[in-house]
Amino acid sequence: MAERVELWWARRQFSKGAEVPYPVGSYRSAWASYPALVRQYHPELNAGITLTQIPPAADVLLLWECEAGHRFAATPSEQRARPGRERRRSAWCPECSVLARPPRASLAVPTVAAPAVPVPAVAAPAVAAPTPPAPPGAAPRRRRPTRRLCGKTPDLPVGEAFLSACAPKPASAAEARLRADLFERLAVTPGLNAIRTSRPFFDHLEVWPDILLPELRIAVEYDTVGKHGLEHVGRREEADRRKDRALRASGWEVVRLRMGKLEPLGPFDLQLASWTKTGRARLLDVFREIRGSLLIDAYVR
Numbered sequence: 001m002a003e004r005v006e007l008w009w010a011r012r013q014f015s016k017g018a019e020v021p022y023p024v025g026s027y028r029s030a031w032a033s034y035p036a037l038v039r040q041y042h043p044e045l046n047a048g049i050t051l052t053q054i055p056p057a058a059d060v061l062l063l064w065e066c067e068a069g070h071r072f073a074a075t076p077s078e079q080r081a082r083p084g085r086e087r088r089r090s091a092w093c094p095e096c097s098v099l100a101r102p103p104r105a106s107l108a109v110p111t112v113a114a115p116a117v118p119v120p121a122v123a124a125p126a127v128a129a130p131t132p133p134a135p136p137g138a139a140p141r142r143r144r145p146t147r148r149l150c151g152k153t154p155d156l157p158v159g160e161a162f163l164s165a166c167a168p169k170p171a172s173a174a175e176a177r178l179r180a181d182l183f184e185r186l187a188v189t190p191g192l193n194a195i196r197t198s199r200p201f202f203d204h205l206e207v208w209p210d211i212l213l214p215e216l217r218i219a220v221e222y223d224t225v226g227k228h229g230l231e232h233v234g235r236r237e238e239a240d241r242r243k244d245r246a247l248r249a250s251g252w253e254v255v256r257l258r259m260g261k262l263e264p265l266g267p268f269d270l271q272l273a274s275w276t277k278t279g280r281a282r283l284l285d286v287f288r289e290i291r292g293s294l295l296i297d298a299y300v301r
Contacts, residue, residue, distance in 0.1 A: 002075050003229055005046045008060040022053040030056045036092045037079055040064040056080060061233055066093035071263045073233040094238045153205045156196040159251040164194030167208040175222045178275055179211050186299045188215045197246045207246050215299060216291055219247055221256040232262060241265060253290050
């Protein structure tokens, strides 16, 4: 199970009985063939531990920063295996990889109805055109399986908030306290848990933020690493970024409360040690920055 670099380093100090279990330069040759990862790794983001002190096979979560400034958590194995067969610079950063290959948008071409043509009394049977034979040696074409979307999403305008039967239940008591504090402070519509999107998100045309403020069109996410330290890090962070893009494409803004040492993902995210009155005041200030004081203060109780 992957663990944060500080915990991993302390455990190695204890097991080896040394203040520096891996001297600087111990794994320099192992990382030399990954110059992109050498540039993305910064010791100041990882408790001052250099990349040459970390075994490439160590099951440890490291914080990386690409040339574009995107920060994300991943293990050494995840980073070294990320490019696959293509050695593009953007492949080692999840967000740059998505930006390099954005989803294709299908443009609907309007069709013009053809003039009516009189049909003869007896029509000849239609004969299907023969399928051209495949060239010799060519592999047979495989049909992509069609994605089945959930049919429970109501037919609503994109960006509309509603009560969904597919939304998961609140994950923690801290999230429930955060929800209660916000709705006590803001006079907005409670009880909604989903937003209609224009493109699928995990086989649904809807996303489920932790807290929805419909009148403000702001979604609040409460992010922690969880009991085992694996939530909202690594590959799960990629799903968070995809969710944020779907919300912003639907006309909503996202504010993530990143607890502990989780780094912010978006421009309005807050990094908090715990949820307190000070954190609530900072969150309201972020709301004012997004929508303006005139609108936010109209809903403040």
